[in-house]
Amino acid sequence: MNRAPARHYHRRVDLxxxxxxxxxxxxxxxxxxxxxxxxxDAWPLAMLREARGERLPRPMAVVFPRSTEDVAATLAWATxxxxxxxxxxxxxxxxxxAQAVWRGxxxxxxxxxxxLAIDRExxxxxxxxxxxxxxxxxxxNREGLTTGHYPQSVAISSVGGWIAARSAxxxxxxxxxxxxxxxxxxxxxxxxxxxxxxxxxRSAAGPDLRxxxxxxxxTLGVITQARLSVAPLPDGYRWCAFRPSSFADGIAxxxxxxxxxxxxxxxxLYDEADAAVTFGTLGHEDGPALVxxxxxxxxxxxxxxxxxxxxxxAGAEPLPDAYGEHWxxxxxxxxxxxxxxxxEERMLGPGVVVDSAEVAGLWSGLSRLYAAVREAxxxxxxxxxxxxxxxxYRSGASLYFTFLLHGDDDQVAERRYLSCWRDAARACHGxxxxxxxxxxxxxxxxxxxxxxxxxxxxxxxxxxxxxxxxRGILNPGKLLPGEP
Amino acid sequence: MNRAPARHYHRRVDLxxxxxxxxxxxxxxxxxxxxxxxxxDAWPLAMLREARGERLPRPMAVVFPRSTEDVAATLAWATxxxxxxxxxxxxxxxxxxAQAVWRGxxxxxxxxxxxLAIDRExxxxxxxxxxxxxxxxxxxNREGLTTGHYPQSVAISSVGGWIAARSAxxxxxxxxxxxxxxxxxxxxxxxxxxxxxxxxxRSAAGPDLRxxxxxxxxTLGVITQARLSVAPLPDGYRWCAFRPSSFADGIAxxxxxxxxxxxxxxxxLYDEADAAVTFGTLGHEDGPALVxxxxxxxxxxxxxxxxxxxxxxAGAEPLPDAYGEHWxxxxxxxxxxxxxxxxEERMLGPGVVVDSAEVAGLWSGLSRLYAAVREAxxxxxxxxxxxxxxxxYRSGASLYFTFLLHGDDDQVAERRYLSCWRDAARACHGxxxxxxxxxxxxxxxxxxxxxxxxxxxxxxxxxxxxxxxxRGILNPGKLLPGEP
Numbered sequence: 001m002n003r004a005p006a007r008h009y010h011r012r013v014d015l016x017x018x019x020x021x022x023x024x025x026x027x028x029x030x031x032x033x034x035x036x037x038x039x040x041d042a043w044p045l046a047m048l049r050e051a052r053g054e055r056l057p058r059p060m061a062v063v064f065p066r067s068t069e070d071v072a073a074t075l076a077w078a079t080x081x082x083x084x085x086x087x088x089x090x091x092x093x094x095x096x097x098a099q100a101v102w103r104g105x106x107x108x109x110x111x112x113x114x115x116l117a118i119d120r121e122x123x124x125x126x127x128x129x130x131x132x133x134x135x136x137x138x139x140x141n142r143e144g145l146t147t148g149h150y151p152q153s154v155a156i157s158s159v160g161g162w163i164a165a166r167s168a169x170x171x172x173x174x175x176x177x178x179x180x181x182x183x184x185x186x187x188x189x190x191x192x193x194x195x196x197x198x199x200x201x202r203s204a205a206g207p208d209l210r211x212x213x214x215x216x217x218x219t220l221g222v223i224t225q226a227r228l229s230v231a232p233l234p235d236g237y238r239w240c241a242f243r244p245s246s247f248a249d250g251i252a253x254x255x256x257x258x259x260x261x262x263x264x265x266x267x268x269l270y271d272e273a274d275a276a277v278t279f280g281t282l283g284h285e286d287g288p289a290l291v292x293x294x295x296x297x298x299x300x301x302x303x304x305x306x307x308x309x310x311x312x313x314a315g316a317e318p319l320p321d322a323y324g325e326h327w328x329x330x331x332x333x334x335x336x337x338x339x340x341x342x343x344e345e346r347m348l349g350p351g352v353v354v355d356s357a358e359v360a361g362l363w364s365g366l367s368r369l370y371a372a373v374r375e376a377x378x379x380x381x382x383x384x385x386x387x388x389x390x391x392x393y394r395s396g397a398s399l400y401f402t403f404l405l406h407g408d409d410d411q412v413a414e415r416r417y418l419s420c421w422r423d424a425a426r427a428c429h430g431x432x433x434x435x436x437x438x439x440x441x442x443x444x445x446x447x448x449x450x451x452x453x454x455x456x457x458x459x460x461x462x463x464x465x466x467x468x469x470x471r472g473i474l475n476p477g478k479l480l481p482g483e484p
Numbered sequence: 485m486n487r488a489p490a491r492h493y494h495r496r497v498d499l500x501x502x503x504x505x506x507x508x509x510x511x512x513x514x515x516x517x518x519x520x521x522x523x524x525d526a527w528p529l530a531m532l533r534e535a536r537g538e539r540l541p542r543p544m545a546v547v548f549p550r551s552t553e554d555v556a557a558t559l560a561w562a563t564x565x566x567x568x569x570x571x572x573x574x575x576x577x578x579x580x581x582a583q584a585v586w587r588g589x590x591x592x593x594x595x596x597x598x599x600l601a602i603d604r605e606x607x608x609x610x611x612x613x614x615x616x617x618x619x620x621x622x623x624x625n626r627e628g629l630t631t632g633h634y635p636q637s638v639a640i641s642s643v644g645g646w647i648a649a650r651s652a653x654x655x656x657x658x659x660x661x662x663x664x665x666x667x668x669x670x671x672x673x674x675x676x677x678x679x680x681x682x683x684x685x686r687s688a689a690g691p692d693l694r695x696x697x698x699x700x701x702x703t704l705g706v707i708t709q710a711r712l713s714v715a716p717l718p719d720g721y722r723w724c725a726f727r728p729s730s731f732a733d734g735i736a737x738x739x740x741x742x743x744x745x746x747x748x749x750x751x752x753l754y755d756e757a758d759a760a761v762t763f764g765t766l767g768h769e770d771g772p773a774l775v776x777x778x779x780x781x782x783x784x785x786x787x788x789x790x791x792x793x794x795x796x797x798a799g800a801e802p803l804p805d806a807y808g809e810h811w812x813x814x815x816x817x818x819x820x821x822x823x824x825x826x827x828e829e830r831m832l833g834p835g836v837v838v839d840s841a842e843v844a845g846l847w848s849g850l851s852r853l854y855a856a857v858r859e860a861x862x863x864x865x866x867x868x869x870x871x872x873x874x875x876x877y878r879s880g881a882s883l884y885f886t887f888l889l890h891g892d893d894d895q896v897a898e899r900r901y902l903s904c905w906r907d908a909a910r911a912c913h914g915x916x917x918x919x920x921x922x923x924x925x926x927x928x929x930x931x932x933x934x935x936x937x938x939x940x941x942x943x944x945x946x947x948x949x950x951x952x953x954x955r956g957i958l959n960p961g962k963l964l965p966g967e968p
Contacts, residue, residue: 119846119848121739121846121847121848122846122847122848122849122879122880123743123847123878123879124846124879165688166688167688168686168688177686179692183846183879189940189944193940193943193944194940195937195938195940195941195944196938196940196941197937197938197941198916198918198936199846199879200844200845200846200880200917200918201844201845201846201875201877201878201879201880201881201882202652202661202844202875202877202882202918202921202922203844203918203920203921203936204649204650204651204652204699204918204920204921204922204923204924204925205699205918205919205920205924205925205929205932205933205936205937206699206700206701206925206933206936206937206945206963207695207696207697207698207699207700207704207945207948208663208695208698208699209937209941209944209945211691211692211695211696212691212695212696212948213691214691214692215688215689215690215691215692216690216691217690220691229878229879231878255605259607360684360685360686360687361684361685362603362605362606362608362667362683362684362685363605363606363607364603364605364606365606391685391686393685393686394607394685394713394715395606395607395608395667395683395685395713396606396684396685397685398685398686432682433684434682434684434686434687434688434689435689436687436688436689437686437687437688438686438688439688440688440689441688441689441690445689448689449689449690452682452687452689452690453679453681453689453690453693454679454680456673456677456678456679456680457679457680457681457693459677460673460677460679460693460952461690461691461693463951463952464691464696464948464951464952466951467947467948467950467951468944468947468948479690
């Protein structure tokens with residue numbers, strides 16, 4: 001899209017000076033601490049590598065835009081000079097999508113963090129892309145509103161990151177995932193052109209370019225602002241919990257509840273291994289556990305009755321409501337939870353790595369998907385693989401596996417990690433699932449994208465990438481396997 | 485994407501013979517009646533032109549594929565020979581999206597009409613793209629299921645057309661629009677490559693290519709199969725109706741109901757002009773009318789109470805339930821309705837054309853959008869402009885205007901038609917709306933797409949089109965203004 005001739009700079013310092021002169025003072029940093037802290041996101045393999053002292057790809061600079069114009073100036077410069085740009089929200093991605101690249105710059109959007117407007121009549125909020133989830137929630141909660149978007153990372157992730165990585169929150173059964181909340185969007189394309197897609201409840205004016213950017217992981221454009229749908233903040237939540245006689249019976253019950261459309265906000269079914277650690281402190285003994293949550297409003301009594309009746313018909317035993325309250329309270333304590341799941345003080349190196357795989361599929365294939373992916377992971381895992389079903393839909397659900405790998409040293413652990421993922425992806429696709437429900441692709445899953453989309457699907461995505469970013473400056477090496 | 489060298493045929497007969505040899509016998513028709521009947525869709529301007537004896541663009545052949553392979557062979561041939569292909573479902577589009585082009589072929593999918601599989605566990609149906617809506621509904625209804633997708637055109641439109649033109653049914657408030665129902669997709673790209681996008685409730689494996697094809701109107705690929713989400717068929721429907729004191733008060737009440745999330749299936753607010761003709765036979769006297777419908781299940785009593793309370797607080801008077809039943813029964817009698825709205829026996833020529841414009845916007849701008857578009861249309865219309873609000877969302881709604889233009893002769897009517905649309909689009913965009921909620925773009929609204937998406941947005945869409953269809957063979961002249 002950009003027609004400007006390429007410029008060549010022989011020295012990095014000249015190259016960066018040519019960027020700095022287009023931006024407000026102080027926007028370009030080469031401070032070593034900033035370069036290091038922006039070299040990776042929360043991808044476990046990168047953390048393992050870092051922990052063992054390996055040098056991760058380091059950007060030559062971190063750019064801190066304060067406006068859409070700053071982002072546009074940076075991308076225009078990047079296309080002209082052929083410099084790679086890695087957009088970064090809050091850096092909580094777990095697949096390497098925000099990992100820096102050598103000789104590139106990281107575009108850190110964290111100063112673009114204003115809540116611009118709340119439109120109560122349309123129940124919508126306009127917000128800059130670098131705004132962190134907890135700040136957005138605070139601003140909305142003060143008005144009695146919420147996005148209803150609660151990823152585990154809510155306090156360490158940003159609105160732009162949610163959209164770029166196709167986030168889904170823990171209450172997505174009630175509020176929808178990020179794409180359902182997205183009304184309007186502003187983004188900057190590779191050449192520096194700004195696209196502003198008007199906020200609308202729906203439009204049939206051509207293919208939805210908003211949706212093309214959802215899940216694009218910074219490879220097609222940089223999201224700078226969004227308008228999201230919001231909902232009234234409920235007064236509180238109600239919880240109930242059950243022990244199905246088996247995980248398979250639990251899946252059938254979860255499906256029944258999802259298809260009855262009983263207005264749940266949260267539905268989580270833990271297999272025995274996951275239930276043991278998640279609810280161990282509550283005295284959970286054995287078997288799976290199903291936790292259901294919903295808004296505590298005047299319909300709560302009806303929902304409670306519906307859910308109880310369905311559980312009873314399915315032969316599931318009641319468990320204390322405290323299961324749900326406990327989970328809700330501790331839902332974002334990922335590290336602590338992982339430690340308990342894995343029974344290790346150390347979650348990372350030497351030789352140890354913990355990761356999660358969140359696949360999804362239709363109900364009719366879900367038991368098979370569970371068995372296939374679990375078996376593939378268990379081949380490599382040093383501890384029992386834990387799994388829970390979450391994010392239920394009328395047509396299917398997500399399965400979230402947590403697993404720990406252990407090698408005699410980090411090199412062995414890394415090889416095992418890569419083999420384990422390769423096998424899990426193959427098992428997932430073989431069982432008709434998708435390799436990601438809400439974590440995205442990044443570097444980790446890029447090798448599996450051809451299997452996911454087919455050769456023609458991948459070629460189509462590459463063609464779109466090539467059209468929108470002909471010089472390949474936007475987050476190279478992410479999402480798409482290899483270089484186009 | 486296609487690398488085969490272009491071939492040149494000097495004679496049309498040789499060109500078509502080279503296509504026919506790749507397809508089963510009888511797949512390529514040059515029967516004059518078939519060429520004529522596939523020359524246009526239901527775009528009123530094309531019908532006006534036809535009625536006055538003007539020659540519409542006529543394809544050189546109509547191709548009837550019976551399989552995805554036939555579609556692939558046709559598109560490979562088209563890209564090799566540089567021949568334009570106009571995909572056609574059932575031909576009910578109202579914006580010229582399926583109008584034939586000179587020296588092109590029409591790809592009529594009506595023989596690809598099988599319901600392939602019903603997956604009750606996942607509540608999903610797999611269906612060929614040429615399947616008509618009424619046939620799909622019959623197949624599902626026999627199993628106690630429904631798509632819940634009821635466009636007015638349901639008996640004269642196809643699954644592929646729904647997806648390609650981003651259809652929304654009259655009960656979309658309850659069941660979602662076509663994109664919400666779409667789980668998986670098979671499509672053929674310009675060069676003949678087949679992409680198969682697995683059915684999944686959700687995936688974060690990159691940008692959603694399914695969604696790129698939704699609303700693409702045959703310009704990016706030809707949809708051959710889809711998997712759609714289905715729902716239980718309700719036992720029946722319940723209706724209630726009210727007369728708000730003004731259309732503005734009605735908008736406020738509609739918003740209240742949409743945001744209360746009372747599980748409506750249908751919500752329609754008619755302005756005085758529209759109410760007078762839609763409910764005239766029921767003795768409706770003056771003022772607007774709000775009709776609300778929902779499934780007649782055990783929650784119906786609660787919904788009725790919620791809606792009644794909201795209406796009463798808003799000062800709206802109850803109207804007979806027969807309003808809803810009457811509308812539901814006659815909802816697809818478009819021609820009859822138009823006639824009554826417009827008070828004309830003739831809906832088309834000489835000198836007469838009736839059309840509808842369905843815009844959408846956020847609640848906070850909806851009254852302004854209503855006033856602006858209505859005024860722009862009224863400048864040109866020969867009868868009072870009628871409008872109803874439908875398809876409510878938490879963030880906004882659609883406004884559907886019906887208008888009649890009258891010129892002393894057809895040429896004057898055509899000029900007036902084009903000016904009227906130009907002014908309506910400008911008014912819509914000026915008031916922050918989108919120019920199409922569910923009719924799509926076609927030829928009619930292509931000139932307004934730059935205003936809709938901005939220059940950069942349109943350039944991005946053109947770049948995507950160029951990447952996926954480098955020779956521009958897929959439905960040229962539709963969706964995108966001019967030639968790329």
